[in-house]
Amino acid sequence: MTDTPVEESLFQIIHCFHQYAARQGDVETLSLQELQALLTDNVPRFMDSLGRKEPYYVTELFRAADKNKDNQLCFDEFLYVLGKLVKDYHLQYRRQLCARHCAQHSLY
Amino acid sequence: MTDTPVEESLFQIIHCFHQYAARQGDVETLSLQELQALLTDNVPRFMDSLGRKEPYYVTELFRAADKNKDNQLCFDEFLYVLGKLVKDYHLQYRRQLCARHCAQHSLY
Numbered sequence: 001m002t003d004t005p006v007e008e009s010l011f012q013i014i015h016c017f018h019q020y021a022a023r024q025g026d027v028e029t030l031s032l033q034e035l036q037a038l039l040t041d042n043v044p045r046f047m048d049s050l051g052r053k054e055p056y057y058v059t060e061l062f063r064a065a066d067k068n069k070d071n072q073l074c075f076d077e078f079l080y081v082l083g084k085l086v087k088d089y090h091l092q093y094r095r096q097l098c099a100r101h102c103a104q105h106s107l108y
Numbered sequence: 109m110t111d112t113p114v115e116e117s118l119f120q121i122i123h124c125f126h127q128y129a130a131r132q133g134d135v136e137t138l139s140l141q142e143l144q145a146l147l148t149d150n151v152p153r154f155m156d157s158l159g160r161k162e163p164y165y166v167t168e169l170f171r172a173a174d175k176n177k178d179n180q181l182c183f184d185e186f187l188y189v190l191g192k193l194v195k196d197y198h199l200q201y202r203r204q205l206c207a208r209h210c211a212q213h214s215l216y
Contacts, residue, residue, distance in 0.1 A: 006124050006150040009117035012196040016114050028200055042114040064143075075198055082194065089118040090183055093126075 016042055017078055029072035032062045034080070046088050124150055125186055135178035140170045143189070154196050 003011065016019040021030050030038065036058045039047055051057055065073055065080040072083070101107075111119065129138050129144040137165045138146065147155055159165055173181050173188040181189070209215075 001152065004152065005120055007153060007197065009120040010151075010194060011201060012113055012117040014194070014198050014201045043113065043118075044109065045115060068206050076195070079191055079194060080125050083191070086118060086122070086187060086190065087184070089115065090122050093119060093122045 013082065014075075017075060018021055030078060031072060031073050032059065035062055035073060041079075042086055044094060046085055063066070121190065122183075125183060126206070134180055136187060137182050139180060140167065143170055143181060151193055153200060154193055 003006060016038065016056060017030070020034045021028055023034055023037075025031055039058060060085070062073065065077050067077055067080075118152055124146065128142045129136055129143075135138055136194070138156075147166060155161060169189060169192070170181065173185045175185055
């Protein structure tokens with residue numbers, strides 16, 4: 001069975017988590033440094049938003065996602081971060097649509 | 109700025125939601141029929157699992173996601189469904205890795 005584009009997208013995101021989790025320490029979980037690298041390399045549009053490059057931003061995000069406070073993010077805990085990303089890119093998606101609509105109708 | 113593969117994946121999933129939401133009724137939300145079509149067309153691996161093709165499965169999933177009980181799923185409510193999908197494809201990803209490892213090492 002060939003994967004649909006949505007299935008490929010889901011696997012892409014999952015593969016990204018495991019690529020960074022495997023870097024050091026527990027190969028199944030993300031450390032703070034691994035999360036920082038994952039976000040910087042893979043979601044630059046998210047990180048470019050105001051304040052997200054401040055060192056405390058990723059630390060706070062990590063702390064909020066780390067439900068069991070073991071200083072590591074397992075895949076289920078990473079879903080909290082993914083939720084933030086999806087919401088943020090949803091806003092960007094709508095902004096792009098809006099900008100395209102305005103350009104087509106010469107609204108600026 | 110060019111999108112990274114992870115960003116493209118996020119936009120793909122978001123675009124899919126809006127494609128189906130736009131079909132009928134409120135163009136910003138999914139009806140039960142739109143959710144059914146979205147899942148059947150885009151995540152066949154998920155739907156192929158035991159019991160998910162039973163009519164009540166998607167009805168129950170829809171009901172659980174519809175937090176404000178307006179009989180529509182807005183994008184934030186759809187995140188509940190997305191969480192289920194990501195967890196399911198994570199299991200499939202691990203099964204594929206395991207099968208590949210076993211094949212490489214002639215474990216079957």
